[in-house]
Amino acid sequence: MPELPEVEVVRRGLVTHARGRRLTGIEVCDERIFRRARHVCAPLESAIGARITEVARRGKYLWLPLPDSRALVMHLGMSGQILANPSDAVRPRHTRVQFLLDDGGRIDFVDQRTFGACWVSECEPTVDGQPAGEGTSSAMIPIPLAHIGRDVCDPALNRDTAARRMRQARRPIKAVLLDQTIVSGIGNIYADEALHAATIHPLRWASGLSCARLRDLLLVASEVMARALAQGGTSFDDLYVDIAGHPGYFQRELAIYGRTSQPCLSCGYPIERLIVAGRGTHVCPRCQPPPARSRARGRGA
DNA sequence: CGCTCTACCTGTGTGC
DNA sequence: TGCACACAGGTAGAGC
Numbered sequence: 001m002p003e004l005p006e007v008e009v010v011r012r013g014l015v016t017h018a019r020g021r022r023l024t025g026i027e028v029c030d031e032r033i034f035r036r037a038r039h040v041c042a043p044l045e046s047a048i049g050a051r052i053t054e055v056a057r058r059g060k061y062l063w064l065p066l067p068d069s070r071a072l073v074m075h076l077g078m079s080g081q082i083l084a085n086p087s088d089a090v091r092p093r094h095t096r097v098q099f100l101l102d103d104g105g106r107i108d109f110v111d112q113r114t115f116g117a118c119w120v121s122e123c124e125p126t127v128d129g130q131p132a133g134e135g136t137s138s139a140m141i142p143i144p145l146a147h148i149g150r151d152v153c154d155p156a157l158n159r160d161t162a163a164r165r166m167r168q169a170r171r172p173i174k175a176v177l178l179d180q181t182i183v184s185g186i187g188n189i190y191a192d193e194a195l196h197a198a199t200i201h202p203l204r205w206a207s208g209l210s211c212a213r214l215r216d217l218l219l220v221a222s223e224v225m226a227r228a229l230a231q232g233g234t235s236f237d238d239l240y241v242d243i244a245g246h247p248g249y250f251q252r253e254l255a256i257y258g259r260t261s262q263p264c265l266s267c268g269y270p271i272e273r274l275i276v277a278g279r280g281t282h283v284c285p286r287c288q289p290p291p292a293r294s295r296a297r298g299r300g301a
Numbered sequence: 302c303g304c305t306c307t308a309c310c311t312g313t314g315t316g317c
Numbered sequence: 318t319g320c321a322c323a324c325a326g327g328t329a330g331a332g333c
Contacts, residue, residue, distance in 0.1 A: 002327090003327090006326080032309095032310085036309090036327095036329080038329090060328095075327085076326090076327090077310095077326090077327060078310085078326055079310085079312090079327095094311085112310080112311055112312070113310045113311050113327095114309080114310050114311080115309070115310070115327060116327095117328095169303090169304090170303080171303090171304065175304085178327090180328080187326055187327070188325090188327085189326060234326080236326080237313090239326075240326070257326095277305080278305075278306065278307085280325080303333105304332105304333090305331105305332090305333080306330100306333095307329105307330090307331080308328105309329095312325090313323105313324090313325090314323090314324085314325105315321105315323085315324100316320105316321090316322090316323105317319105317320090317321090317322105
């Protein structure tokens, strides 16, 4: 569920609620929180005693820098929430980890579908020497996140380079947008929104698009993200809420995602639903002309 | 090597 | 009302 805008809303919530606080306790309520952990260098409890100095984000990953070039890494998966609660509040259903703060507050990592993760890793320098992501001036990034590309809103993202890399992929453009290793932060909702705004059909081969078109797509995607962030993100249900439990409002402004059979806001043509890269995909076939032969397309190019 | 597909979970909505 | 099934915001790994 959470894509870049939703994760950024959570990050900002953590900054206002937890920055400057010291972690006084960590209780693991469900070991499955570690199932997707990678490059673990120490138990989660080793973060007890650390002061939260910043909350960093790259794409959909969050991390808290720890002493000795380590970091507490978090990913919300499909259904993860980070909620601020008083330490004596009832434990929410599906709570996986609880962090106690020195001001009497508590941070609950809640995750219905258990695709989320939380663990401690070591950090390494970024390849380009630039700050690792939003919310940090450090050029150190957790090792398991080093393969994640800079996100669409990162000022250090080079759109020319990214567009060239995207163009090398012999895959549908939507599959490339969902691939977090080239450019990160885009998930299923905003991929559909960005492609519609850029009038590109999701099944078009990335290699068949010009670099200029791809650069424009990345720019459009960052603009959609910025608008969603201003609305607090997209909430279809209570699975996505901010750290205080409030939903976002961008679902009211979605132009295409979830609007199957409804008229396109640009041309009125009914929006169609198809499967691309294994994901439900929404498209206006009039605004986003399909590729000449969307099906049989082998190694031609 | 590069790409597609599935598994990993719990919950909800829909159609019979 | 109950049951079976499809589907849901993500990712890594298996398999081709």
